[in-house]
Amino acid sequence: MMTTLPPFGWAEAFGRWQFGPVTTAVTVVAAGLYLAGVWRVATAGPDSTAGPDSTDGPDSTESPHDPDSTHGRWPWWRAGLFLAGLAVLVLATEGGVGVYSDTLFWDHMIQHLLLIMVAPVLLVAGQPLRLLAEASREPMRGRVTRALRSPVAAALTWPPFGILAYTATIVATHLTGLMNVIMSNSAVRDGEHVLYLVVGILFFLPLLGGEPIRWQISYPARLLVLFLTMPVDTFTGLILGYSNTPMTGTAPRPSWAPGAISDLHSGGAVMWIGGDAIMFAVMMLVFLAWSREGLATSSGGWLESVRQANFAGLTGTEVARATQTATPANATSTASAQGGQGGQSTQDGGSIDDDEHLAAYNEFLARINATEPHRPGGKNG
Numbered sequence: 001m002m003t004t005l006p007p008f009g010w011a012e013a014f015g016r017w018q019f020g021p022v023t024t025a026v027t028v029v030a031a032g033l034y035l036a037g038v039w040r041v042a043t044a045g046p047d048s049t050a051g052p053d054s055t056d057g058p059d060s061t062e063s064p065h066d067p068d069s070t071h072g073r074w075p076w077w078r079a080g081l082f083l084a085g086l087a088v089l090v091l092a093t094e095g096g097v098g099v100y101s102d103t104l105f106w107d108h109m110i111q112h113l114l115l116i117m118v119a120p121v122l123l124v125a126g127q128p129l130r131l132l133a134e135a136s137r138e139p140m141r142g143r144v145t146r147a148l149r150s151p152v153a154a155a156l157t158w159p160p161f162g163i164l165a166y167t168a169t170i171v172a173t174h175l176t177g178l179m180n181v182i183m184s185n186s187a188v189r190d191g192e193h194v195l196y197l198v199v200g201i202l203f204f205l206p207l208l209g210g211e212p213i214r215w216q217i218s219y220p221a222r223l224l225v226l227f228l229t230m231p232v233d234t235f236t237g238l239i240l241g242y243s244n245t246p247m248t249g250t251a252p253r254p255s256w257a258p259g260a261i262s263d264l265h266s267g268g269a270v271m272w273i274g275g276d277a278i279m280f281a282v283m284m285l286v287f288l289a290w291s292r293e294g295l296a297t298s299s300g301g302w303l304e305s306v307r308q309a310n311f312a313g314l315t316g317t318e319v320a321r322a323t324q325t326a327t328p329a330n331a332t333s334t335a336s337a338q339g340g341q342g343g344q345s346t347q348d349g350g351s352i353d354d355d356e357h358l359a360a361y362n363e364f365l366a367r368i369n370a371t372e373p374h375r376p377g378g379k380n381g
Contacts, residue, residue: 005099012099017094020094034079037074037134078127082128085125089115091114092119104257105264109274116200117278120197120204121278123201124205124211129212129213133145148211154214159215159221162203162207163225169199204282207225209222236268236272240265243265
């Protein structure tokens, strides 16, 4: 049957399908549960977010909310990312990529990258665990929170464990005799697909952040984990790219297909270049998230610094002057009054929007008016 396959191309990748009942059932159920959770969050009453009144234990008081979801609204783009992850899973196993995966080794490697990197990144970015916690009510929410932070869950989502599992999976399934078994046995190959998806999710879960798990690591640590894991794909791809031992267990090779050694080398290039490119893209996403969080939490950022510098140049008044002249009591009351309005205390950031600096600006305008020449026929003439 495989010898009748036409040459692989874009049309075949997206136009040729093979039905997988298990994959189809899993993706349909996962999509249905996720969308049900989105609907539950959108229609839940105020008690769905209540935590302090819970009596189901200390952990149940923690109500992990997505910073992007406000007032019973789940971000549409997170739902889109999760559904896109399911679509990638279907494409990798039931689409043309899956159809040709046991005939072309380089296509088999594309399937691996989709299952262990692309699909997990999209699924984790959809934050299904946080959605589960958001959509649950007490006492179920407390049970979900405790389960996600249990010792077993903490061990499985521990970043060093993720690195070890990712490394062992890539090496064992590509650089040992297990690879030939996988290529020749469909049941083992299906098990490999599940392994790749699970390992990818466990690896990226603590790195993309947002899920209510125990490990909330810093952005520099996330970048370090990604950087340390990237050579796994590089070295595996290089070893395959320079190997001269053909792989066994593949389906009969069509006449249009490349030779066994050439196909092996192409697969190594896919693992090396494609794997590193995807890992680098994830690193850039983490860095952008880090930058976004830094801008959101900084005291006005660079724009506020420019405003303060211009103000000081015009008026000759330093921003810190109000801080130095304010008494602790006045500073505390100012902070309390402004904090309720989303303002900023002069004690905490040296804002130029307070009364002290407004008076200095008025003095600056008065000096300009005093030094301006009188115009004939004017009010002062």
